[in-house]
Amino acid sequence: MSKRFSQFLAPVLRKLERYEITPADRDAFVALPFMRKPFAAGAHVVREGDRAVSCCVVLSGFCIRYKIVASGARQIVAVNLPGDFVDLPNALLGTAVDNVQMLTSGEIAFVPASAIDEITLRHPGLQRALWLNTILDASIFSEWIVNVGRRDARTRIAHLLCEFAVRLRENGQLEANSYTFPMSQEQIGDATGLTAIHVNRTLQALRGSGLIRMEKRSVIIEDWDGLAAAGDFDPAYLRFACSVSGSHDHSVGQSV
């Protein structure tokens, strides 16, 4: 049974194991009750104001978290990949403060908040892993604040593309400096605080500079060093996606 579960939980376990959990922690995690549910691209997993009694984990596909401001504009605050815990704040708060939407079709696991509650008190090592995971999320958040707050459009978008490259590489979803990237230009705009139109023009410029190519929904990084430079990108803030204590080489292509 635990074997069957771990089949779906594989991306999650891969993530947790970066934090060096013990086999006992791992077994306890795998024995956690949860419910799997498939979602179509664009479907909402959680809406602001919903009562949240369980915590969502991405099993496959991409999803985003966003908020709507008074003017009606939307801001994406996070993009979550397989293995990510999506809405710890919502689950622990009891009420969702943001919206969770699928970017692609995919499966979400719902774990009762009470079960998380209980297991983390009995397995401090597991709680540690989840805590570190939250700290990484916070580190990404803070970099996004910098991105939308103080960088121009070209730099913002280049930075976003670099971040995905590194995160997908950690997830084993990057090959030969290209990755599938299921965001429309409007969604890229919502993530970077720009309009879709300006994103369009900026992407053209990035392609024109020979930094990237785009085919359908995939990005090919043609010049990693150039893109990282254009995006003012230093992967240090993503470092412990990989290991708590380790000092790893994190460049995607060559050095940064």
Place this chain on the structure above:
Amino acid sequence: MSKRFSQFLAPVLRKLERYEITPADRDAFVALPFMRKPFAAGAHVVREGDRAVSCCVVLSGFCIRYKIVASGARQIVAVNLPGDFVDLPNALLGTAVDNVQMLTSGEIAFVPASAIDEITLRHPGLQRALWLNTILDASIFSEWIVNVGRRDARTRIAHLLCEFAVRLRENGQLEANSYTFPMSQEQIGDATGLTAIHVNRTLQALRGSGLIRMEKRSVIIEDWDGLAAAGDFDPAYLRFACSVSGSHDHSVGQSV
């Protein structure tokens, strides 16, 4: 001895106790080894790239975390009040990825990361409190992304002022809708992604609308409902600054 420590740690304990830790957790926390160090206003506590072997906790005063982008511009990603844990990411990463600077003079406690490491594994309830605290930080981060990403200058600044009002109220540092606010207009700009000049003009407009008054380094909120409306402010994302499970009334003045 634990009594002497708790005198300095009072703001920290007040914060942790919101998460309902046990007396044993509390005692263990108070027994943590730490070093106190006073800093002058403007002094740096940590600089990007520093080796980080301990975790900083604000005992008194305000401090900020910021990063510098390629163009030389600065973005403040967080303002920390007494009781806040400042740089968990840095401590756990081993190397600082952002800068920590005092906004006012104040005292910082340095707790060895190894001690945090050890105590949290032995006291899951305490780890829970720290984890929840990190989740709250992340929640604030994500709201800041929305703020700088999709709101105009007037809304951004009004939102910032509202957030401080609520957070300071939680800390008992707000009286009669006024609080000391030690940020210069340039620093407000660095926190909101604006220039100091534009902050100046926007603050004038806010004052002109009768929403706030400013005296020296303090803010008086003259019309809470108006300011909250102008700032598109909903305190839900700060909710569990107060309690994990509770549903509290969080309005500062009247309802929001």
Place this chain on the structure above:
DNA sequence: CGCGCGATTGAGCACTATCAAGAGCAGTGG
């Protein structure tokens, strides 16, 4: 074939940045 969504292009505008300069104020040292 019509429909809808996303990408693209053009023109004009607006919000915010930049540049420049002056004023008020606190601290410092002669």
Place this chain on the structure above:
DNA sequence: CCACTGCTCTTGATAGTGCTCAATCGCGCG
């Protein structure tokens, strides 16, 4: 007591990055 310095706030004029509005195009799909 009075320059002198530095910082913050303030104001004006100008420029620019990115937004708004509007329309076209390409493509997958029922």
